[in-house]
Amino acid sequence: MIDEQELYGLRDPRRGPDVSVRPVEEVLARGARLRRRRRTRRTAGATSLVVGLIAAGLIAANLKAGTADDPDVRAGQDRTRTDAVAPPPPPPACASEPPSDPGTMRGVSAPTPLPKAEVPDELRVLPEWTPDNQPVTVAQGNTWTDPCPDTAPIPRDPSLLLVSADANGDGAADAQIRLDGPMPRPLGDGIGLSRTDTELRGGPALLVHSDGIGSLMLAWTDPDGWSWELTAMGGVDERTLRAVAEALVLTSQPADDEPVAGLDPTMVPAGFRIAQQTIGTPAPAPTSWVKWSLEIGGNPGGNETGIKCYMEVQPVAADSRLEDGVGVSGTPAEVNGEFALWGSSIAGPGTALYWHVSPTAVATLGCVDWDQPGLALLDRETIVRMAESVVPVAADDPRLPDDPRLNGQG
Amino acid sequence: MGTDFTTFYQQEAARLVRSVALATGEPGLAEDAVAEAFARAWSRWREVSATDRPAAWVLRVALNHARDRFRKRGTERRKASAVARPEASYDEASFVDRRLWDAVRDLPAQECTLIALRYVADLSQPEIAAVLGIPPGTVASRLSRARQRLGASLGSAYQEDLT
Numbered sequence: 001m002i003d004e005q006e007l008y009g010l011r012d013p014r015r016g017p018d019v020s021v022r023p024v025e026e027v028l029a030r031g032a033r034l035r036r037r038r039r040t041r042r043t044a045g046a047t048s049l050v051v052g053l054i055a056a057g058l059i060a061a062n063l064k065a066g067t068a069d070d071p072d073v074r075a076g077q078d079r080t081r082t083d084a085v086a087p088p089p090p091p092p093a094c095a096s097e098p099p100s101d102p103g104t105m106r107g108v109s110a111p112t113p114l115p116k117a118e119v120p121d122e123l124r125v126l127p128e129w130t131p132d133n134q135p136v137t138v139a140q141g142n143t144w145t146d147p148c149p150d151t152a153p154i155p156r157d158p159s160l161l162l163v164s165a166d167a168n169g170d171g172a173a174d175a176q177i178r179l180d181g182p183m184p185r186p187l188g189d190g191i192g193l194s195r196t197d198t199e200l201r202g203g204p205a206l207l208v209h210s211d212g213i214g215s216l217m218l219a220w221t222d223p224d225g226w227s228w229e230l231t232a233m234g235g236v237d238e239r240t241l242r243a244v245a246e247a248l249v250l251t252s253q254p255a256d257d258e259p260v261a262g263l264d265p266t267m268v269p270a271g272f273r274i275a276q277q278t279i280g281t282p283a284p285a286p287t288s289w290v291k292w293s294l295e296i297g298g299n300p301g302g303n304e305t306g307i308k309c310y311m312e313v314q315p316v317a318a319d320s321r322l323e324d325g326v327g328v329s330g331t332p333a334e335v336n337g338e339f340a341l342w343g344s345s346i347a348g349p350g351t352a353l354y355w356h357v358s359p360t361a362v363a364t365l366g367c368v369d370w371d372q373p374g375l376a377l378l379d380r381e382t383i384v385r386m387a388e389s390v391v392p393v394a395a396d397d398p399r400l401p402d403d404p405r406l407n408g409q410g
Numbered sequence: 411m412g413t414d415f416t417t418f419y420q421q422e423a424a425r426l427v428r429s430v431a432l433a434t435g436e437p438g439l440a441e442d443a444v445a446e447a448f449a450r451a452w453s454r455w456r457e458v459s460a461t462d463r464p465a466a467w468v469l470r471v472a473l474n475h476a477r478d479r480f481r482k483r484g485t486e487r488r489k490a491s492a493v494a495r496p497e498a499s500y501d502e503a504s505f506v507d508r509r510l511w512d513a514v515r516d517l518p519a520q521e522c523t524l525i526a527l528r529y530v531a532d533l534s535q536p537e538i539a540a541v542l543g544i545p546p547g548t549v550a551s552r553l554s555r556a557r558q559r560l561g562a563s564l565g566s567a568y569q570e571d572l573t
Contacts, residue, residue, distance in 0.1 A: 002560040007529040009510065010432060011425065016511035019437045021423040022445040024416055030445070031452030258456065266416050 025247075028264045032249045033202075111142035113405040114290060116395035122358040123292040123313045126399060129389035131307050131367065131382055134297030139400040145288045152184040153284030159260035161276035162244070162268060164234065175234025177244055177272065179261050182226035182252040182282075187219040200245055207238065218245050226252040240269050256280045289315060298370070307378065309367035309386065316362050333380070335387045342380050353383045357390060415455050419448055422465045429469065429531035433523040434476050435515055443479065447472035463537055469527065470541045513563050514556075521556035528553055 009015050116124065119141035126136055160179040187206060196207040198218075205220035217231040218241055228250060232241045249262035260278045268274060291314045298308030333340040333353060340355035352366035365387055367378035393400060423444060430440035447468045451458045458464050514525050520542075527538045535553070539546040 001554075001557045002564065004529070004557070006510070007525060007557070007560075010514065010525070010530050011428060013428075015507055016428070017431060017437045017508075019424070019427045019431050020441060021427050022441060024419050024423075027419065027445055027448045028415075028452055030449035031455075034449060034453035264416060264452075 024264075024266055028247060028267065032247065035249055111144050111291070113403060114141035114143050115406055116141055116400060116403070119290060119292050119395070120315070120361075121392060122361045123290065123315065124393055124395065125292070125313060125357050125363065125390050126294060126393045126397075127296070127311070127365075127386040127389045128391055129386055130296050130309065131378065131386070132297070134307055134309070136294055136296050136399055136401060137298055138293070138295035140293045140403050140405070142291050142293060143288065144291060152182075153287075154183060155180065155260075155278070155282035156285040157278060157283060158276060159278040159282060160248070160263060160274065162263075162272040163275040164271050164273075175232065175236050175272075176275075177230065177232045177236060177241065177269070179228060179230050179248065181228035181250070182260070183228065184226070186221050186227045187217075187229055200242065205245075216241055218242065220245075222250060222252070224252055226250075236269070243267065244269065254280055296367075305370050307367055307369050307371075309365060309378075311363060311365045313357060313361055313363045315360055316356075317360070333384060335384060340384075340387070351377050353380070353387055355387055363387070363390065414459060415452055418459075418464060422468070423448065426465060426469055426472065426531060429526045430472050430476055432511065432514060432526040432530055433473060436476075439476055439479060440472075443472040443476040444468070446475050463533070465531065466533055466537045466541050469531055469533070473523070473541070509564060510560075513560050516563065517556055517559055521552055521559070524549060524553050525556055525560075 013019075116139065124141075126139070158178045158180055159182075162177040164175040187208070196209075198205050198207045200218055200220050201222065203220060203223070205218055208217040208219060209215075215231060215233045216236065216238060217229055219227065219229045221227040228248075230241060230245050230248075244263065244267065247263055247267035251258055251260055251262075254260050257279060260280075260282055263274065265274075291312050294309075294311040296309040296311065297306055299305050331342045333342045333355075335353070335355040338356065340353060343352060343354055352364050354362060354364050357363045365383055367383060367386075369376040369378060426447075427437070427440050427444045430443055431437040434440055434443075447470075450471055451464065451468050458467050461467050514522055517525065523542065524538060527533045527541060528535070533541065535549045536546050538549045542549075
């Protein structure tokens with residue numbers, strides 16, 4: 001009888017033919033495709049359930065196909081054939097969405113002006129110190145509403161957020177990749193965006209450039225009807241963004257302990273880390289909310305010159321962390337000894353400060369120097385100094401200019 | 411979750427490919443089958459990672475996949491392995507000694523698979539029983555018989571070479 005120790009020698013590559021293993025990326029990509037197919041079949045089965053008797057055969061076939069993935073069945077069956085089962089319908093179409101307005105973003109209607117006196121006191125604030133003593137040039141209250149509350153809710157937070165290290169030492173991540181979804185509707189029209197039809201994850205997609213601020217977005221709708229938006233800021237190239245998009249394992253209806261968006265660490269771009277990941281059903285964004293908006297400095301009504309600051313204050317849940325309340329991540333900062341975040345804005349990562357002006361209100365502030373070439377942003381110390389000077393202000397404070405949209409009423 | 415899977419893959423993949431290569435006699439097919447089995451594991455990693463031995467799950471799927479591929483090709487397993495297998499050799503210069511590997515490949519199919527799962531994949535006898543769907547006692551007895559056959563087929567010259 002041969003000795004057992006000798007048999008363990010069969011593991012030695014010198015004792016048999018050469019073998020190699022596939023790159024883990026290849027395995028992960030194949031696994032992600034299998035998972036999407038299975039989810040499609042599973043949802044198709046659930047949908048069929050309510051269709052009626054005629055669907056009974058489909059359900060049976062689907063259940064049978066579903067069990068084929070179990071480990072105790074004969075593997076190797078051609079799973080792709082089961083994809084003939086019809087995909088589930090998309091989320092309900094928006095019945096109330098108004099005609100597209102070129103000044104609006106997807107998911108929100110044009111804002112309705114709100115007189116200053118009707119803006120909640122906790123939101124109505126202003127900074128008493130500004131660079132070069134710049135005055136407040138615009139002060140507005142606005143009511144924003146979801147134009148389509150009759151569909152599934154839009155998630156409040158990014159389902160996945162990747163941030164890079166702070167290589168340039170400015171106290172903020174140099175770049176970020178943010179996934180939003182599952183969205184009940186595809187990306188709508190937007191302002192200042194150039195779009196290119198492309199392919200992604202085996203289907204059509206949109207590649208969206210935002211020239212000037214260096215952001216790049218891939219938007220697509222998966223076969224189950226849910227839409228996703230993957231946005232990169234801070235110089236992430238298209239190839240990197242595509243690689244992330246292809247590797248995502250997406251779940252529109254996650255279990256309580258399941259991530260909405262899974263990404264194997266090997267597919268996280270070099271230098272990035274996962275900063276935020278939604279587990280379980282995403283928290284819905286509110287369907288209506290008030291914002292207090294200030295513009296400080298600049299040249300209202302004319303060409304932009306000099307320093308201009310943009311500040312917004314919005315309500316948040318009382319028990320929310322700052323990161324969750326505004327859906328951003330960033331570098332910890334301090335405003336009057338309280339926790340703040342130096343994070344992203346539409347201008348890119350590390351361009352705006354976020355802090356609580358009250359337990360249920362968060363302010364965002366960033367400044368641009370239009371006299372400098374390119375997009376010159378004011379440094380963090382200046383922004384923090386402004387933030388630390390923020391105080392509540394009465395609706396009739398003379399430092400607040402009238403809102404011309406309200407014909408002297410605001 | 412992903413970290414666990416990647417680590418699991420890096421730790422286990424080569425050994426499992428080698429196990430399936432020994433069981434089937436076809437390294438290329440083994441690479442395909444194990445990659446497919448790992449992909450299926452990743453597609454349902456939450457459940458697979460909760461099992462006592464995820465590697466056993468992967469092996470089971472890989473072996474089934476390999477068998478299915480054999481069936482589809484209409485090729486008899488033994489015939490394929492005989493064609494694929496080169497002459498037994500003992501190359502001192504490169505320290506390649508395939509005699510043991512080839513002797514295992516000459517065993518009856520189930521015994522060959524048992525050796526692969528036990529000594530290459532490092533599964534316990536109960537795990538092998540679960541993977542192959544046979545009683546644990548059968549695993550033990552057939553492993554013992556396989557070792558006897560190997561001792562006989564390799565002979566004393568092989569044992570002397572080892573020492």
